[in-house]
Amino acid sequence: MEPILVLLHTTDEGALPKAALETLAVAQTLGTYHLAVLGANAAAAAQSVSAGALSVRAIEGDAVAVSRYATDAVAAQALATASGATVILAPCTLRFQRALPGVAARLNGACDTHVVAVDPDLSIHRWYYRQRMEATQSRTARPWFVLIEPGAADPCAAQPGAAAEVLPCAVETRTEVIGYQSPNADQQTIRPDAQLLFVAGAGWTKKQKDGQTHTDEAGSLILNFVQHNKTSLGSSKSLVDLSGEGQAVLPFLTHLHQVGQTGSTPRHRKGLSTCCHGEEPHVVGWRFINERRAINLDAACGWARGKADVLYVADAFEVMRELAKLL
C-alpha cells in the first residue's frame, strides 16, 4: 500500500468543515494514513480526529489563518513533504482547489479534483464534460493530490488521538485578505445544507395569461418561499443573464445562483424547478439532486423527457400562491 496523507484545513473559526470528515471517511476505507491539518487552530483540530493516524502534523498561525494561495501552497507543500506520502487525499473545497494544484506542479506531481469515489486499488471516479459522463481512472504520477468532492461520502465520526507536531511556516506574499462579502443572514439564499433547492427560471419574467409581466409578484413569491422554508435558491442561466444585463427582473439573483453547465452543481436531497425549461445545459447541474419536481405551463417542456420525477403542468404563480398558504 502506498503511503497516504489526509490533508485537511480548518474554517476561519478553527473547526474542521464537514467536507474534512467526509474525506477522512474515504481514507478510512483505504487502510492506514498520515494526517495533516492547516489553518486556524489546526493542531487542536488535528488532534480531534487523529485516532489511528500514522503521524499527525499541523501548521497554524497568522500565515494560514485565512485562505490564500501563496501561504496555503507553502504550508501544504511542507505538510505533504514531511509525511512522505505519495497520495494525498484532501477535500475539494475552494480553498484547497485553489492551492493544491499548484503544490502538485511544484512537486512535479499531479492533481485530480471533483473525485466522487476512490476504490481500494486507488482508482478514482470523477465526472467529465460537466457531469455528463463519469470515468474511472488511475495515475502513475506522484505525488498525486486527489480532491474529494464535498457530499460524495458520509462524514466519519471524529475520534481524538495523538497530538500534532506543529511545523513552522514562513512565506512572503503580496496578497492581503481583506475579508468577506456575503448577503446578511436574512437575505442569504444560497444554503448548501438545505434539504430543498428551489430553482427559478426565466418564465417568471415572461408575459403571462393577461399579456403582462408580473416580476414584482414573482420576486416576492420566490423570496417568501425560500426565506420561510430556508431552502437554497438556484436559477437558470437565462434568468441570471437577464439580471446581469441590468433589466429589472429578480434583483436578488446573481451568477452565484446559476445551476448548470456553466453554473454550479449543488447537492441537495430535493429540487423544485419552477418556470424553467429543463434543457440539457441546465439539467446537468441537477446531477446530484436526488428527487426532482418541476412546474411548467408546457407539458412538452424538457423536464418531461425523463429528467424530473414529477412534472406539474400548471401555472407556477398559482401553485406558489397556494403553497405559501400551506407552508
Place this chain on the structure above:
Amino acid sequence: MPYQIIVCGGLAPDPLQTLEPVTTPAGPGLKNELMLPAVFDPWAGHALYEAANLAKNVPGSVIKVVSIAPKAKLQQVMMTVAQKLPFELVPLDGPGGGFTDSASVATALADAIAAIPGLDKSQMLLFGGWESATRGAGVVMQMVGEKLGITEQFLAVDELKVDESGALIIKERVEGGRHQVSKCAAPPAVLAWATGNLPEPSNHPQTGMANMRAMMPALQKAKAAALTSTLSYASVALPAVTRQTKIVKDVPAAQIAQELADWIKQ
C-alpha cells in the same frame, strides 16, 4: 502601467450537443468529436471579456490568447470570438477534448507563454477560466502559474478592480454564496475566472477582420503541442439515469400545492 494580459482558453463542444464517449487508440474520446460544433470554453470566455474590459480601462494593455486545440477547429471558433475584441492568438495545435492530462496541458501552455517574445512578466496578468467545460478540473491555471513562477493566484474570480495605488482588489467565490476579497499589491498574478459580471461583447466585423489578419498566419504556423499523460482510464460511461417522469395535468393549483407541501415536509 499597462498590463500584459495572457488569457488561456480551450474549446468545448457546444453544450447543446449530445455527447457520447467512445474508445479511441489514444484513449477515451467523444463520438464524432471532429464533427461536433465547438465554442470557446465558456469560463475562459468570461476571462476574455474581463481582459477586454481591463485593457480598455488601462490604455496600452495588450491581450494574448493562448489556446491548445485542433487547428482547424480553432480557426472556426476564432471567426466568432475575434469579432468581439482585439487580441493576438498564440495557437498550439493539439487535442482539445476533456480526456487530455491537465498536468501536461499546463506544461505546454506554460512553455508557450514563456516563449512569447518581449513578455514583461512584472506586468503580466495570467487569466483563464477556473475550470473547463470539458475536463472540469480547475487545476490548469494554478499549474501554469507555478511553472511561470507566479505565486499570487486567485480562483473562481468574479471581480477585479485596480485601486489608486495600482493594487489589484479581487473577489473570489468561496462556499455558501459568499465572496472573499483580497488585495494583491501588484502583478504578476494568476486570475482564474468564474463568470465575472460582464455580458458577452457584441460583434464588430472590423475588429474581426483586423484580428484575423494576424491570426491566420499564426494558425498556419501553430506548433504541435506535445502532450503526454500519466493517466489511464478504466472506463468512461454516460450515467444511466433516465427518470420515469410522471406528468400531472389538469389538476387544480391548490391540489398540486398540497402534494408539494407533503413532499417538502417528508
